[in-house]
Amino acid sequence: MLTIQMLRTEKDKVVEGLKKKNFSDLSLVDTILSIDEERRKIQAENDDYLSKINLASKEIGKLMGSGQKDAAESMKQEVSNYKEQSKLLSDKLADLEKQQHDALVQLPNLPNAIVPFGKTPEENEVVRSGNEIPVLYNGAQPHWELCSKYNLINFELGTKITGAGFPVYINKGARLQRALISYFLDYNTKAGYTEYQPPYVVNADSGYGTGQLPDKEGQMYHVGLDDFYLIPTAEVPLTNLYRDELIKEEELPIRMTGYTPCFRREAGSYGKDVRGLNRLHQFDKVEIVHFTKAEDSYAALDAMVEHVEKLVQSLELPYRILRLCGGDMSFASALTYDFEVYSTAQQRWLEVSSVSNFETFQTNRMKFRYKNGEGKTQLVHSLNGSSLALPRILACLLENHQTADGISIPKVLQPYFGSDLISE
């Protein structure tokens, strides 16, 4: 969430940013500021009463000690008056604090200056693209046909044991997926990311920390008996590792990578969007998370984009990188680059990674801070990205690398997969 200090000192900038993000309820800013003003006024009044109570209590202690019971009794009477006043004010204060917080979390992050104006995905900017779109042989098929032709993934079996959107990977399909995960993790750790295996289930505090809760509650699977949530992405457990931490400047930057399954309810999706591997309720993903000092986060974002780009390039898939426009960006992001690979048989672009700088939006809510050289505490900047989401990569590998003889495996994967071809 945005800091109240920013709203107070840079209101115009905030409003301008919210407009770019197509946030409609701009009056919320004034509402928050007036709550804040009231809140501070009440707090000052209440603190004054508390101060009087503290002083009087010390005085009573002294009076009791010197045997002046009558004087002590009359002061007790005085204190109880103060306490009544203070009780009223502190109830009001708690209410105002809650109002302010509830309103503040509704404001999205402000977009960076280079974020394009726009409302829809069509207005995203293509930054660059790479690898040629292949010309497929006559008789090429979409990936779901290839999955059953080579017995790689069985969608019906998943439907039987769980439901739609939970595919079963079999034989070479399972092996290819495992090869991709190992390759991605090795690629990330070689670049300096530390590998983590976090829990796949998190508590509500973690959900709040990264912003899935309260608004996107319906997107996560909830384990009611224990009040846990299945993670929708490794970003949630990895980023929350540093919730409520205060670290030294020298500990930054922190770079983490982790492979996890991801669980998403995807309520309301339908049609060609969910065909085959396009959109699933459970899928695998390797994530990278980066924490930096404030002044380093945009250089870190560029480095992450370049890192993911080289990874996609190495898979020999046609791709493009988009800079998302204000209206298409996520709630928490200040700047996002999406990676899409081209699904040649479906003739559409599929998103396989989204790399974002959240600046202090997540860390403010999480209270993740560091002490800078001058001994001042500052909010850490957080960034994350996928590297990469598995199913759509798998789909595009199958479709783009299919030949009449079978599916050829990109060079970088061959050591992990153990072969250069999937054939019947």
Next chain:
RNA sequence: GGAGAGAUGGCAGAGUGGUCGAUUGCGACGGUCUUGAAAACCGUUGUCUGUAACAGGACCGGGGGUUCGAAUCCCUCUCUCUCCGCCA
């Protein structure tokens, strides 16, 4: 799952109703001494809120209560440790 013990500042660890936001040690930072370093000695060293700046206020795992006054007493939740049981 059963029984017991515990949770205090970056870490260790005192503190069982008032002068405790908290003894002390370690660590860290600054200084003296030294050619330099170590040692020794002196000093500083939590977070949040609030203010123009002071002041003021809150915080001893979370929440609630008793009291004029709570780290200290009571209730409750969470977590950790020890023993027993079960188990990949």
